[in-house]
Amino acid sequence: MSRSIDIKLRVNGENVSATVPARLNLVDFLREELCLTGSHVGCEHGVCGACTLTVDGDTVRGCLMLAAQANGKEITTIEGLADSGQSTALQAAFTKRNALQCGFCTPGMLASALGYVNAGGAADRDAIRQHISGNYCRCTGYQSIVDAICDVIEETRT
């Protein structure tokens, strides 16, 4: 269990080299080693979606991937999405619609929403509800989140 592995990856556009315990998962690595605390941990077994982030452009659960598996990959966390401007439209819509309360689910929710929008998802409420059903939010009624995602799709496609 103390086995360590050397990894090299890119995180939010920066090169990172690290030696990590084999059992360390990606989200813990990002939070503990790189102090990128925007990704959250709600369940540690792939259910709640709080740890959702982007790996090589795909939306993944940071708690279901080992840090060692991220070797050679390009990781973008909520901090990276915000700094690069990729999530600007969603941030504005989430603010306008009050699509967050405590904000704990929010980074993961935003990453999932961005995946949907970037994949050309339609402004269809049921489809959006289906898509974000892997992201639990215990505070909002989800409605404002659906509204915000619809807004972004409608704004960018008109």
Add this chain to the structure above:
Amino acid sequence: MTGPAHIFDKPNRYIGKPEPRADAARLLQGRGRFVDDEKLPRMVHAAFVRSPHAHAKILSIDTEDARTSTGVIAIYTGADLAEHVTPYVGTLTHMAGLRSAPQHPLAMDVARWQGEPIVMVVATSRALAEDACELVDVDYDELPAAVDSETALDADTPVIHPEFGSNLAWERDVIAGDIDAAFAAPGVHVVEREFRFGRHTGVTLESRGTLCDYDPSEDQLTVYYSGQAPHMMQVIFSKHLGLPEENVRVISNDVGGSFGIKIHTYGDEIATAAAAKLLRRPVKFIADRFESFVTDIHARDHIVKAKMGITGAGTIVGIDFDDLTGIGPFSMYPRTSAIECNQVLNLTGAPYVMENYRAKGRVVFQNKTLMCQYRAVGHPIAMAIADGLLEDAARKIGMDPVALRELNLMADDSYPRTSATGMKLDDLSHKRALRKLTEIMDYQGLRADQTEARKDGIYRGIGFVSMVEVTNPSPMFYGIGGAPIASQDGATLRLDAGGALHVSSSITEQGQGTNAILAQVAAGVFGVDLNRVKVTTGDTATTPYGGGTWASRGAGIGGEAMLLAAQALKDQVLEVAGVMLQTGVEKLDIRDGAVTDLEGNERLPLADLARTVYYRGNELPNDLNPELIATRHYRVTDFPFVFTNGAMAAHVEVDTATGFVKVLHFWAVEDCGRVINPLLVDEQIRGGVVQGIGGALYEECHYSPDGQFMNATMADYMVPMASEMPDITIAHIETPTKTSVLGAKGAGEAGTGGAPAAILNAVNDALSPMGASIWQMPMTPERILTVLDKAAE
């Protein structure tokens, strides 16, 4: 008293506007500061060995192997910490007769629920602490467990605290009028049902956690605390760790949901503080999801046998019920675990005119996780009893449920008055709320649709609830019983040299938008732009003293304190301005960051005034002593609580082949008094409704007969997901409370309190053509199929 109109009507007012929250940006960019995001030099991590049994004697604890495990700093047993932490007992003097036994942060010689912390391991990382926990060897002698609340008082059930002689924690009877005579009167129909409300829990997305730092040089404990009541926790840490209160600082930065979960005394958190003190360094404990399920307080778990009597013409003559609830092996400290039952006894049927009432409540100990105050304490039970029976009675006498409510709801012009149980009620609007509800939902249209759909074998149902919600509690809630829980809150405003306001408040933010509404009140009442207000909350060292945010009290109590402080600061600033401008203060106002005349023409920018005061006091007369800071406190007097009311409706479709319930739409008309920010309050009500739907349809803590929590993972305990939830339409009626100038009441719990009854009624409406009905929550597909099968027999 009513407020001067200009507070709410002047040009740069913010109260009542859908202003987006300023702190959303931080959370949306991953820059939140939750407890687990904090890191301190020399910080170490705690993990706990927890009881695998519901009830067991601890024969021995062997920590030898664990002590030499990699990274281990310290290991503590119950006996070790008992030398440093005094025990606590969850009783309050105003809950007469309530009993509970002393609790220690770690179990001493008996474990009384599965998950109770037994041994604490502190190591250089959480993973290493968990590794060492595996090496701790606890020898248990498993004892028979008292699990089922229905048999908790039976003679052959093990008594959890032998010194009490039984598992009864508390009981109370409430009697008004003569229920037996009322039910026996000619022409009175009596409906009778047994309700079962499953045990559920809060599932805050951010689990409980704390980071405790102790500095021996100053005997100072600093606690980063994911919770709702920093000042209460300050007293508790002080009292039980033997530190002066002023040497304990409790800081709540971002809190990832709380819902009443994070407002209690948890052994693992107390142990973490004790370890920090003993080790003289920071110790962090973050509960994992399993630990949350087995140790976060649970709620509900009520079995209620209830009757309602009604005349053929539809007049309710009374309600009679018996509530039995299981609270785990202790009453939670310091708020106690009898409050939920007490609320059920007090609130059932409170919207209705009723002469006769009899209620018995019994609260019993059992070997399960502790039960205590979770969002909408008691309300879902109270509302489901009264409105469930009401709609059952409506079916029995062949009357429309809305018409039946119209007949029995207290008239909007009949306040102030009391309920059958003696609750003082004022400023409520049940009838207007119900009328508005039936309008916005197109009730007649839905009924027509229902009839059509039934012809095609589609079973839709419409269900209602008329409800009250307890908000803005006075000292009568906890303080009177000896709990260290403030019922008043304070607000401070300071005008800075640059003309901005720095404000602080003792209420706390867990996502409701507390900071946003405080800024709105401050900016609007004082007269600056909203973005020139900086808000501090959640820190016992830097905010006024107060209760925090729970029981839907933040806006109503904390908001009023802010309003009073803003008015006070305005008066102070105008006094200075009057001198500087050689003008009477009655001719001056503050708008958009400047002192103006009454027409709004700028006379003196606030920054100029403040800079003169702070930098060039020589320009002021010597006898003028300007104060550019004001503090005010507020508490509710005259009323124990400020009640709100609401009317809600659910439209559901029941698949009679699978038992699956789809909620098609939900409507809520809420009267929370003056709405400070509709954008924030609407989604908070929706979130409350969704938690209520969760309790009605999905959420339940399943226990085996020997007290094992069977579904303690997020995959197995079902919380509502986006795809299952309906769109929820919110509308408001605003009847400001006369207890304050602001007139705001609480709104945070209404949805959770009301939605279960509306869903229950809608499902039973859908099932009624089959002659079936269900009285157990959650209404799972399996349970619905069971009642359908029974009706078909």
